[in-house]
Amino acid sequence: MRISIIIPALLLSILTTAQVVPYNLVPDWISTPNGQIATGLGLADINGDGYKDLVVANGNDIQRQRMAVHYNQGNGNFNLTPDWQSADIDYHGHLACGDLDNDGDIDVVVSVYIGPAGFSEPGELKVYYNQGNQLEANPSFVSNPFYTFSCALGDADADGDLDIASVAGEPYGGLLDYGKIFLNDNGAFQPAAEWESSILMGSLDVEFGDFNRDGFMDVIFVCEGTPNVIYLAGENGVIDEGPDWQSEEVINYINSVDVGYVGSQSIVVMTENNQLGGNGQVRKYDFGSPFPSSSSASWYSNNFGYGSGIVLNDVDLDNNPDLIYGGWWLPVKIALGDGTGFEMNTSYTSNTNSVVEAILLADLDKVDVEVLQETFQVSSSQANTNMIVLEKQVLEGILEVWRNGEIVPAQNYKHVPGKPWVIFSDPLQTAESVEVSYYFSPYPDMAVTNWDSNKGDYIFYNTESSVGTEEHGDKGAGKPGGLEVWPVPARDWVRFSNQQSAVSGQQSLGNGYPVLGRHGTGKIEIYNTSGCLINSVIWPEGKNEIEINVETMQPGFYLVFLKGESGIINWGKIIIID
Numbered sequence: 190m191r192i193s194i195i196i197p198a199l200l201l202s203i204l205t206t207a208q209v210v211p212y213n214l215v216p217d218w219i220s221t222p223n224g225q226i227a228t229g230l231g232l233a234d235i236n237g238d239g240y241k242d243l244v245v246a247n248g249n250d251i252q253r254q255r256m257a258v259h260y261n262q263g264n265g266n267f268n269l270t271p272d273w274q275s276a277d278i279d280y281h282g283h284l285a286c287g288d289l290d291n292d293g294d295i296d297v298v299v300s301v302y303i304g305p306a307g308f309s310e311p312g313e314l315k316v317y318y319n320q321g322n323q324l325e326a327n328p329s330f331v332s333n334p335f336y337t338f339s340c341a342l343g344d345a346d347a348d349g350d351l352d353i354a355s356v357a358g359e360p361y362g363g364l365l366d367y368g369k370i371f372l373n374d375n376g377a378f379q380p381a382a383e384w385e386s387s388i389l390m391g392s393l394d395v396e397f398g399d400f401n402r403d404g405f406m407d408v409i410f411v412c413e414g415t416p417n418v419i420y421l422a423g424e425n426g427v428i429d430e431g432p433d434w435q436s437e438e439v440i441n442y443i444n445s446v447d448v449g450y451v452g453s454q455s456i457v458v459m460t461e462n463n464q465l466g467g468n469g470q471v472r473k474y475d476f477g478s479p480f481p482s483s484s485s486a487s488w489y490s491n492n493f494g495y496g497s498g499i500v501l502n503d504v505d506l507d508n509n510p511d512l513i514y515g516g517w518w519l520p521v522k523i524a525l526g527d528g529t530g531f532e533m534n535t536s537y538t539s540n541t542n543s544v545v546e547a548i549l550l551a552d553l554d555k556v557d558v559e560v561l562q563e564t565f566q567v568s569s570s571q572a573n574t575n576m577i578v579l580e581k582q583v584l585e586g587i588l589e590v591w592r593n594g595e596i597v598p599a600q601n602y603k604h605v606p607g608k609p610w611v612i613f614s615d616p617l618q619t620a621e622s623v624e625v626s627y628y629f630s631p632y633p634d635m636a637v638t639n640w641d642s643n644k645g646d647y648i649f650y651n652t653e654s655s656v657g658t659e660e661h662g663d664k665g666a667g668k669p670g671g672l673e674v675w676p677v678p679a680r681d682w683v684r685f686s687n688q689q690s691a692v693s694g695q696q697s698l699g700n701g702y703p704v705l706g707r708h709g710t711g712k713i714e715i716y717n718t719s720g721c722l723i724n725s726v727i728w729p730e731g732k733n734e735i736e737i738n739v740e741t742m743q744p745g746f747y748l749v750f751l752k753g754e755s756g757i758i759n760w761g762k763i764i765i766i767d
Contacts (some may be wrong), residue, residue, distance in 0.1 A: 343397025346424020
């Protein structure tokens with residue numbers, strides 16, 4: 190299972206201190222620094238084994254360095270040094286991960302902040318395409334030169350593929366530029382952006398989201414020295430040329446942004462970095478109906494300094510988003526939310542003092558993954574839109590998508606690892622029924638990049654995870670959905686026991702999400718964490734238990750479903766080891 194760093198005895202008392210949130214105060218895993226100035230972060234399955242890998246962009250504006258990937262060893266643990274590095278070096282900023290060329294593999298796009306000569310020369314945008322089990326050594330796509338520190342993936346023209354939004358400008362030198370979007374053309378991009386913002390900005394972060402909840406994807410640029418701006422999609426799903434919202438604050442020195450959804454509203458949280466000015470706070474903005482043309486923040490944190498990475502998630506499982514953020518030479522903090530704002534005195538402050546750049550969440554060993562399903566009935570007001578927002582803030586992945594009772598091929602929808610949305614190639618139509626089955630974990634781990642070259646990157650494993658509780662062979666050890674599975678872990682065979690009879694109509698997979706099955710009577714289906722069907726075995730009539738030989742299955746984590754005529758009856762998890 191997981192291998193942790195050795196913690197000095199002086200800190201053991203800290204680790205056992207009662208906590209409101211499920212993370213130790215010191216990281217459980219620290220990469221070997223090796224002088225790396227880590228900035229961009231991605232958690233995505235690069236080598237196709239079903240487990241999310243750690244993707245890191247090194248360099249910042251300090252030293253030209255390489256892109257790197259630490260491969261997940263299948264148990265949430267990683268080598269302390271990278272398993273893959275790019276052949277080229279650059280002043281890499283932030284990155285984004287997604288399937289850009291529609292081949293089922295995760296590609297990586299990264300912003301290069303400044304050029305080889307330093308601040309006197311602009312950087313560029315690069316794409317490293319996945320060759321099936323690793324990224325290419327040199328990027329196949331390189332944009333025309335411009336200063337860019339961050340990028341994001343989303344659908345800017347409602348055609349169902351992933352476009353690239355990129356910030357522009359160099360705030361230290363007061364060099365403003367136009368925010369840019371590079372449109373995806375069958376996996377290829379033009380060196381010059383097809384879309385540019387109508388106003389100049391000094392932007393440091395960007396994110397896609399459905400801010401006005403109209404079923405199309407919009408984009409926000411957060412800026413240093415200029416107002417934050419949102420560009421909405423028009424009636425045809427194409428991002429507007431002029432800004433539809435601007436922040437009202439006169440003082441504006443924003444570093445990072447994240448987007449969340451609460452009911453029919455969207456929220457935006459952002460960190461302020463007071464290196465060049467400002468107060469060094471976290472801000473929260475609310476967006477509902479009617480959508481404002483401008484507004485000020487509805488909540489501010491206390492002043493805390495050089496704000497940087499930020500992410501939203503329901504940490505304490507009370508159905509309210511909580512705030513996770515960090516700063517330069519500062520700890521990681523978690524402020525619990527109450528549905529309106531966040532606590533002023535944070536419930537969690539890590540015992541670290543690093544230069545935090547990015548923070549992301551994922552269940553890295555997938556032991557606590559659940560399968561949830563949401564059903565959407567498309568209303569007339571949603572006709573011809575192509576985006577669905579799911580309830581959970583941080584998704585592990587998509588299992589299946591159905592439209593009107595028929596499965597949607599994977600190439601006809603897109604999802605970015607960790608994001609709470611799905612976009613479609615074919616627009617949704619009035620009265621359609623859409624069902625999305627997806628992976629979710631209530632106990633994600635927390636990864637952090639640091640650009641302090643004397644400190645490595647961090648992983649804080651979730652202390653509420655069931656890792657370790659399923660390592661015995663007791664009957665019923667793996668029954669998250671009611672299907673008894675043993676032994677856990679297994680090598681040669683797995684036995685399943687089901688005491689629940691088939692049901693008619695809808696069946697829940699926990700948390701009240703209905704599941705409408707589309708498969709035949711009485712069978713066990715085993716899926717890997719990428720959603721691929723690995724094995725299917727008929728469950729004989731009248732049997733309460735069956736046994737399946739798993740000797741030929743690769744070691745790893747799998748989901749298993751017992752399906753009847755009316756749909757999924759029960760589900761469980763199995764772990765195969767050597």
